[in-house]
Amino acid sequence: MAFNSRREYWGSKLGFVLAAAGSAVGLGNIWKFPYVTGSNGGAAFVLIYVIFVLILGLPIMIAEFVIGRHTEKDPVGAFKLMAGRSPWTIVGYMGVLSGFLILSFYSIVGGWTIGYIIKSISGSVTSLQDSSSAKSLFAAFTADPVQMILYHALFMLSCMFIVVYGIKNGIERWNKILMPLLFGILFVLIGRSLMMEGAWHGLSFFLKPDFSKINAEFLIAAMGQAFFSLSLGMGAMITYGSYLSPNEKILTSAFYIVVLDTLVAILAGLAIFPAVFAMNMSPQEGVGLIFHIIPVIFSNMPYGAFFSVLFFTLLFIAALTSGVSLLEVITAYVIDEMGWARRRAVVVFGTVIFILGIPSALSFGASDAMKLWGNLTFFDLIDKLTTNYMLPLGGFLIAVYLGWKYGLEKTIHELDPDTRIISLKELWAFFIKFISPVLVFILFLMLLRNDIIGQ
Ligand code: PHE
Numbered sequence: 001m002a003f004n005s006r007r008e009y010w011g012s013k014l015g016f017v018l019a020a021a022g023s024a025v026g027l028g029n030i031w032k033f034p035y036v037t038g039s040n041g042g043a044a045f046v047l048i049y050v051i052f053v054l055i056l057g058l059p060i061m062i063a064e065f066v067i068g069r070h071t072e073k074d075p076v077g078a079f080k081l082m083a084g085r086s087p088w089t090i091v092g093y094m095g096v097l098s099g100f101l102i103l104s105f106y107s108i109v110g111g112w113t114i115g116y117i118i119k120s121i122s123g124s125v126t127s128l129q130d131s132s133s134a135k136s137l138f139a140a141f142t143a144d145p146v147q148m149i150l151y152h153a154l155f156m157l158s159c160m161f162i163v164v165y166g167i168k169n170g171i172e173r174w175n176k177i178l179m180p181l182l183f184g185i186l187f188v189l190i191g192r193s194l195m196m197e198g199a200w201h202g203l204s205f206f207l208k209p210d211f212s213k214i215n216a217e218f219l220i221a222a223m224g225q226a227f228f229s230l231s232l233g234m235g236a237m238i239t240y241g242s243y244l245s246p247n248e249k250i251l252t253s254a255f256y257i258v259v260l261d262t263l264v265a266i267l268a269g270l271a272i273f274p275a276v277f278a279m280n281m282s283p284q285e286g287v288g289l290i291f292h293i294i295p296v297i298f299s300n301m302p303y304g305a306f307f308s309v310l311f312f313t314l315l316f317i318a319a320l321t322s323g324v325s326l327l328e329v330i331t332a333y334v335i336d337e338m339g340w341a342r343r344r345a346v347v348v349f350g351t352v353i354f355i356l357g358i359p360s361a362l363s364f365g366a367s368d369a370m371k372l373w374g375n376l377t378f379f380d381l382i383d384k385l386t387t388n389y390m391l392p393l394g395g396f397l398i399a400v401y402l403g404w405k406y407g408l409e410k411t412i413h414e415l416d417p418d419t420r421i422i423s424l425k426e427l428w429a430f431f432i433k434f435i436s437p438v439l440v441f442i443l444f445l446m447l448l449r450n451d452i453i454g455q
Helices: 013-024 025-039 041-073 075-083 089-123 131-142 145-165 164-193 199-207 216-229 236-242 251-280 286-299 304-339 340-362 378-406 419-453
Strands: 369-371
Touching: 013 075, 013 164, 013 236, 013 251, 025 041, 025 089, 025 216, 025 236, 025 251, 025 286, 041 075, 041 089, 041 199, 041 236, 041 251, 041 378, 075 164, 075 236, 075 304, 075 378, 089 131, 089 145, 089 236, 089 286, 089 340, 089 369, 089 378, 131 236, 131 286, 145 199, 145 304, 145 340, 164 199, 164 304, 199 251, 199 286, 216 378, 236 304, 251 286, 286 304, 286 340, 304 340, 340 378, 378 419
Parallel strands: none
Antiparallel strands: none
C-alpha cells in the first residue's frame, strides 16, 4: 500500500529478527515466566504456555507484521489507513495506551535489575546465607522511595537514549550486540545451576507435567503470559513490522522470533528451578522469586559476585531491549501522526512515562497510598489491567479486524512468496480467522467470569 520511500528500513534481516526478538525477550521471560510457572505448579503450565504460544502467539504475531508492513505505519496510523474513520482506530489508540502503561511499571522492575547489578558489585547481595535475609534485603530495597525512583529514572533514561538514535543506529545496532550475549550468559547460569546438589527435583518440577493443576485461572495466566512475553496485542510488532523492507519474509521471521522467545523462557526456567529446589526454597515466591533466590545461590558459590553481576546484567539487557520497543511504539505514533521530531518525542513522552511510573515505584512499601484494596497495589493493578485485559483484547481485535473486516485477500501477498509454502499461508489464514480469536474469546469469558463472578 502506501509505499513510503523516505521510511527507514531495518539494515538487514538479522537486524530485524534480533530487534523483534529483543522486544519479545525481556523481563517477561526471565522474571515473570519463572514466577508465574512456579505459582502455577510447573511443567503442565509450561506445556500449555507453549501450546498457546503456537496457536495464539504465532498467528497474531504474523498478523501484526502483516499490518505493519502493509501500512508502513505506527499502530494508530495503520488502523486509520485501513479502517478510515471507523471505530476500529481505537485498536491503535489502545495499543499506544498499553505501551504507556506497560512501560510505566516495566521500568520499575528494569530499575531493580540496575540496583542489583550495583549491589552485586558492592557485595551486599552476595554475602547472604539464607532466603530470609535475601527477602528482607529485597523488601528494604523496594520500600526505599529514593532508590526506587532513582533506578526507575535510570532505566527510562537508558531506553530513551537508545530510542533517540532511531531504528538502524539505535535499536538495531544494540540488539545485534546484546542478544547473542544474553544467550551466552544464560548457558553459563544453567551449567552452574545444574551442577548443584538436588538440582534434579527442580528439573522434574519444570519438565514433568501434573495435569491435575489445570484450571481457569491457570489457563488465563498462560494466555496473558503468551501475549506479554511475545509483545503482542498492542502494536509493538506492528511498529517493528512497519520498518520491514518489502522483500523480507514475514512467516520465517515470525517463526524464528517465537522460537527464540520460547527458548529463552525455557532456558531461564532451566537456570532457576534446579537452583530453587537444590536450595530447598519454594517456587511460589511471586514477584520477588528471582530476587529472593538468585542472590542466595550466588552467595554460596565460588565467584558468586562475578556470576551475580553477569546475571543481573543479563536481566537488564533483556529488559532494556523490550523497554525500547515499548517506547518506540509511542515515539513512532508521535512522529507519524503528530509530525514531531524523534528527539522531542522521546524526551517529552519518556518523561511522561517516568512520571506515570512513580506510583508503581512506590507500590512496594514506600507509600501506603499505593495499596489500593486487599493486597493489590497500583503496580499490580497496571500489570493485571494490561497483561490480562488490554493485550488479549488488542490481539483479539487485531485478528478479527484482519481476518473478517479488512479481508485477508488484500494482505496475504505480504507473506513469504515461495509457492511451496502456499499451504502455510492458508494455515495462517485459518488460524487468524477461526482458531486464535475464538480461543482468546473463550479464555476472555473465563477471565471475566473468574474476576467478576468468581470472587
Ligand atoms: N515481551 C516483553 C517481555 O517479555 C514485554 C513487552 C510486552 C514488550 C509488550 C513490548 C510489548 O519482557
